Amino acid sequence: MKWSETRTALHLWNRGHWKDYVFSQGMLFVASLLLVFFISIGLGVRRLLDRFLAADLPAEQVRVTPRGLQSGFFQTETGGTEITEEIRRKLEESPLVERVDPQIYARVPAYLKGRLGGRPYYTDITLEGVTGSFLGDSLLEEIDWSYTLEDSSSRFLPLVVSENLLLLYNAGFAESNDLLGLTPEGIIGTECTVTLGRSSIAETERPPITVRARIEATSRNMNLFALGAPFEFVDQVNELFIPGEPTKYSALVITAKRAEDVPEIVRMAEGYGLRAETRRGIAQKAEILVGSVTAALSALAAAILLSALASAIHTLVMDLKNRRFALGVLVALGTPEKRLATIFAFQILFMSAVSMILGAATGCLLSWGADKALLSLSPVLRAAVDSLVVFPVGWLAVGTGVMLAVSSSIAYVFFKRILHTPVIELLRP
Amino acid sequence: MEPGLKNIIRARGIEKSFGSIRVLKNLDIDIREGEFLAIVGRSGVGKSTLLAILGTHDLAYDGMLEVDGKPVSALSRSRLAALRREYLGFVFQDFHLLPRLTAEENVILPAVFSGKNPEKARTTARHILAGLSVRADETPTSLLSRGERQRVAVARGLVNYPSVLLADEPSASLDRESEQSLFNLLDDLRKDQGFALVAVIHSKAVLNRADRIMELRDGMLHEVV
Numbered sequence: 001m002k003w004s005e006t007r008t009a010l011h012l013w014n015r016g017h018w019k020d021y022v023f024s025q026g027m028l029f030v031a032s033l034l035l036v037f038f039i040s041i042g043l044g045v046r047r048l049l050d051r052f053l054a055a056d057l058p059a060e061q062v063r064v065t066p067r068g069l070q071s072g073f074f075q076t077e078t079g080g081t082e083i084t085e086e087i088r089r090k091l092e093e094s095p096l097v098e099r100v101d102p103q104i105y106a107r108v109p110a111y112l113k114g115r116l117g118g119r120p121y122y123t124d125i126t127l128e129g130v131t132g133s134f135l136g137d138s139l140l141e142e143i144d145w146s147y148t149l150e151d152s153s154s155r156f157l158p159l160v161v162s163e164n165l166l167l168l169y170n171a172g173f174a175e176s177n178d179l180l181g182l183t184p185e186g187i188i189g190t191e192c193t194v195t196l197g198r199s200s201i202a203e204t205e206r207p208p209i210t211v212r213a214r215i216e217a218t219s220r221n222m223n224l225f226a227l228g229a230p231f232e233f234v235d236q237v238n239e240l241f242i243p244g245e246p247t248k249y250s251a252l253v254i255t256a257k258r259a260e261d262v263p264e265i266v267r268m269a270e271g272y273g274l275r276a277e278t279r280r281g282i283a284q285k286a287e288i289l290v291g292s293v294t295a296a297l298s299a300l301a302a303a304i305l306l307s308a309l310a311s312a313i314h315t316l317v318m319d320l321k322n323r324r325f326a327l328g329v330l331v332a333l334g335t336p337e338k339r340l341a342t343i344f345a346f347q348i349l350f351m352s353a354v355s356m357i358l359g360a361a362t363g364c365l366l367s368w369g370a371d372k373a374l375l376s377l378s379p380v381l382r383a384a385v386d387s388l389v390v391f392p393v394g395w396l397a398v399g400t401g402v403m404l405a406v407s408s409s410i411a412y413v414f415f416k417r418i419l420h421t422p423v424i425e426l427l428r429p
Numbered sequence: 430m431e432p433g434l435k436n437i438i439r440a441r442g443i444e445k446s447f448g449s450i451r452v453l454k455n456l457d458i459d460i461r462e463g464e465f466l467a468i469v470g471r472s473g474v475g476k477s478t479l480l481a482i483l484g485t486h487d488l489a490y491d492g493m494l495e496v497d498g499k500p501v502s503a504l505s506r507s508r509l510a511a512l513r514r515e516y517l518g519f520v521f522q523d524f525h526l527l528p529r530l531t532a533e534e535n536v537i538l539p540a541v542f543s544g545k546n547p548e549k550a551r552t553t554a555r556h557i558l559a560g561l562s563v564r565a566d567e568t569p570t571s572l573l574s575r576g577e578r579q580r581v582a583v584a585r586g587l588v589n590y591p592s593v594l595l596a597d598e599p600s601a602s603l604d605r606e607s608e609q610s611l612f613n614l615l616d617d618l619r620k621d622q623g624f625a626l627v628a629v630i631h632s633k634a635v636l637n638r639a640d641r642i643m644e645l646r647d648g649m650l651h652e653v654v
Contacts, residue, residue, distance in 0.1 A: 002544075004547065012530060013533070015530055205649075325525070329525045330539060331510070333585070334514025334589070335509045335514070336543060339543065343542070422487070423487075424487040429523075
């Protein structure tokens with residue numbers, strides 16, 4: 001059949017039905033638009049969460065913390081067992097344990113002063129003493145992590161900033177104070193002074209001390225909550241400001257000799273009244289969160305997709321149903337079924353494909369626009385990710401193809417059923 | 430049967446029931462090339478049913494039907510469509526026009542859907558419509574008078590130059606003058622194209638034009654002399 005004949009046939013067939021037809025195609029357009037929009041945004045959000053929650057703790061590590069949460073100078077809960085030197089030693093002596101990396105908060109008020117982005121900068125801080133092995137070899141390659149007060153005249157105190165802290169800063173403090181958002185690359189190398197024994201809200205009886213410091217690296221280690229400094233330095237500061245006070249660790253990162261021993265070490269730590277978290281536990285929490293967000297977005301996308309698809313199919317099928325009689329007339333007058341099928345396959349399949357491809361393209365454009373708008377509005381997001389959307393072209397093509405196949409197939413099957421109905425029944429009013 | 434005239438349609442032992450009611454009983458009929466066969470009978474006697482069977486629209490019957498020597502029951506769906514297209518024209522009692530299309534578009538629609546050149550179909554349609562005094566303008570058929578719609582239906586039945594035109598009360602909506610005019614034209618076209626006309630007719634005014642008149646009574650056809 002020539003194109004001019006097909007065009008005339010389609011033109012005549014759709015005379016007076018264009019509104020219905022455009023509506024059904026519009027539904028397919030909207031369905032594929034929403035599908036692409038939600039999938040690309042959903043996957044982007046999932047990637048963002050993955051990045052936030054990624055912790056590169058090996059499977060054989062256990063993080064042990066007191067039940068009461070103490071953050072540097074502040075104690076949010078009291079009364080729980082604290083991690084003492086004795087507990088640390090007992091854990092270290094266990095035959096199941098390979099190594100124990102202690103963490104310790106500087107239990108003195110402190111602040112940091114310097115220039116960031118050309119502007120003077122001041123903030124109260126919490127220092128957390130960590131060992132070199134806690135930070136890992138990759139971070140320590142270019143950093144000399146040994147530092148004591150005696151080095152303060154000749155060297156900068158090396159600092160490692162937790163990326164979790166950076167995110168908290170960007171998400172709340174920077175925005176509310178109209179400060180620049182900070183990226184890991186932007187702060188590495190920043191020089192400043194750290195004063196211990198005084199902050200904007202507290203000071204000690206002992207005169208404060210100030211050391212020059214430099215931010216040497218950032219860390220994604222989820223066990224680091226504050227500004228990381230060499231363990232020996234923080235321990236020395238605590239001894240200086242709170243003399244005679246026994247060492248209390250903020251956390252111990254225990255490395256088991258074998259991953260299978262982790263549950264036993266957890267039981268041991270919990271036996272001391274401490275909280276023990278494993279990589280698996282952290283990962284499970286992260287997975288639950290990421291999984292929940294992904295499931296919610298997927299469910300929303302699926303609901304929108306199904307309702308749009310159902311609506312599009314309903315419109316296509318109703319259009320055919322309303323025109324059973326017209327189809328009956330054509331068949332009664334000897335129109336070949338193959339020609340009818342070709343014309344309607346073209347109408348349903350080709351036009352639906354065009355609608356859905358246009359919808360998918362518009363969905364891509366919309367999610368791309370949403371990405372640009374959100375990133376331009378939020379320095380937090382800009383600091384965290386390059387892009388909020390992910391375009392898995394293969395999956396989107398498969399999704400659009402499946403939608404096209406489902407809607408077209410159902411409409412076409414319905415159409416064929418009409419064609420196989422006895423003519424005399426089609427002609428009945 | 431007159432010598433030299435072959436049967437275009439041949440039906441034997443046609444039986445048709447609706448539930449327990451037997452409408453057609455062992456009915457035989459031959460339709461000859463170029464003849465005008467008028468079918469008469471009381472309302473509800475089964476005239477439209479018979480025409481639907483002869484037109485191959487109703488295939489649920491017992492008996493044998495041949496069109497141009499081809500047994501209808503043995504034909505595939507595509508061959509049946511070809512047979513309808515090439516041999517049979519049909520004028521429905523209720524016209525069955527597509528209301529949003531113009532007269533011309535209604536006439537060319539089957540031809541266009543059958544893959545015929547739209548322009549050629551248009552030229553033929555205009556010729557037939559002009560002969561039937563139907564205006565070929567942009568008016569949708571839903572806005573035409575009943576008489577005009579009936580003539581459009583006749584034009585559509587003739588557009589494929591059929592061997593037989595089956596017409597279910599083609600002049601039911603026409604006044605006497607229009608009825609005569611329609612049958613004058615059908616006579617001319619019949620002479621010109623040579624198709625047979627099988628029409629269900631109530632009007633005595635046109636019965637005298639028929640070559641044969643058959644009355645459907647008690648499920649069987651009886652020749653009226």
